[in-house]
Amino acid sequence: xxxxxxxxKDAFWHARHVLVRNxxxxxxxxGWYSEDVTFExxxxxxxxxxxxxxxxxxVNCRMEGCDLAFERSSVQAEITTPVDxxxxxxxxxxxxxxxxxxxxxxxxxxxGKVQIV
Numbered sequence: 001x002x003x004x005x006x007x008x009k010d011a012f013w014h015a016r017h018v019l020v021r022n023x024x025x026x027x028x029x030x031g032w033y034s035e036d037v038t039f040e041x042x043x044x045x046x047x048x049x050x051x052x053x054x055x056x057x058x059v060n061c062r063m064e065g066c067d068l069a070f071e072r073s074s075v076q077a078e079i080t081t082p083v084d085x086x087x088x089x090x091x092x093x094x095x096x097x098x099x100x101x102x103x104x105x106x107x108x109x110x111x112g113k114v115q116i117v
Contacts (some may be wrong), residue, residue, distance in 0.1 A: 001018070001019070001021070001023060001100035002019045002021050002022060002023070002056070003022050003023060003025045003038065003074070004020075004023040004024075005023065005024045005026075005075070006023070006024070006025045006026065006027065007026045007027060007028045008025075008026070008027040008079065009028050009029060009032075009097060009103075010027070010028070010029050010032070011025060011027055011030055011031070011046070012030060012031040012037060012108050013029070013031070013032050013033055013034070013114050014032075014033045014034065014036055015031065015034040016034065016035045016036060016037075017035070017036045017037075017108075018034070018036075018037045018038070018041055019037075019038050019040070020037070020038070020039045020040070020042055021039075021040045021042070022040070022041045022042070023039075023043075024042065024043045024044050024045075025039075025042060025045070025046075025057035026041070026045040026046055026048045027044075027045075027105040028046050028047050029047070029048055029049070029084075030044060030046060030049040030050055031049065031050045031051075031053060031056070031060055032050075032051050032052050032053070032070025033053070034050075034053045034054075034056065035051045035052070035053070035054045035055055036055040036056075036074045037053065037055070037056055037057070038056075038057040038058075039057070039059070039061050039101065040057070040058075040059045040060065040061070041059070041060050041061065042058075042060060042061045042062070042064075042086070043061070043062045043064065044058075044062070044063045044064075044066060045063075045064045045065050045066070046065060046066065046109050047065070047066070047067055047068070048051065048066075048067065048068045048071070049063070049066050049069050049070075050069060050070055050073055050075065051068070051069075051071035051072060051073060051087075052071065052072050052073060053070075053073040053075060054073070054074050055074060055112075056070075056073055056074065056076070057075070057076050057077070058075070058076075058078060058079060059078055060078055060080060061077070061078070061079055061080065062079070062080050062081045063065060063079050063081055063083050063097075065090070066079060066084055067083075067101075068082050068085055068086075068087045069082040069083055069084075069085065069087070070087065070089050070093070070095065070107045070112075071085050071087040071088050072090060072094060072110075073089060073090060073093065074083050074090045074091045074093055074108060075089060075090075075093045075112070076093070076094050076114075077093075077094070077097070077098050077099075079095065079096065079097035079099075080097075080098070081097070081098065082097065082100065082101070083095075083099075083100050083101070084100075084101045084102070085100065085101050085102040085103070085106070086088075086089060086100055086102075086114055087103075087104040087106075088102050088104065088106065088107050088110035089110060089112030089113075089114065090103060090109055090110065090111070090112050091109055091111045091112060092112065093111065093117065094099070094113045094115065095112065095113070096115045096117045097114075097116065097117065098116065098117065099116060100114060100116070
């Protein structure tokens, strides 16, 4: 998906092998249970985005109004804006961002790295 603007709820649930580039995606519960989804140069807005994902990749993305992001996800993310909160990123995850309000780790295995850059 290229150069698109979505205003939706539950977009990309259970999606597999999807590339979203240069797009704006607004809405709650984006991408839950997805596999091998990549966002490049995107703006992501909304509560609880990108949870329960496998093989999730974000490259040069902005996230606004996002709380409880990445819950129980395996993710490699380069985010250019602060995120309200990150919850339980799984082992081998790396989330790079300029600031995060809170990192919540309340399950076993939530050992993913959240790196302030």
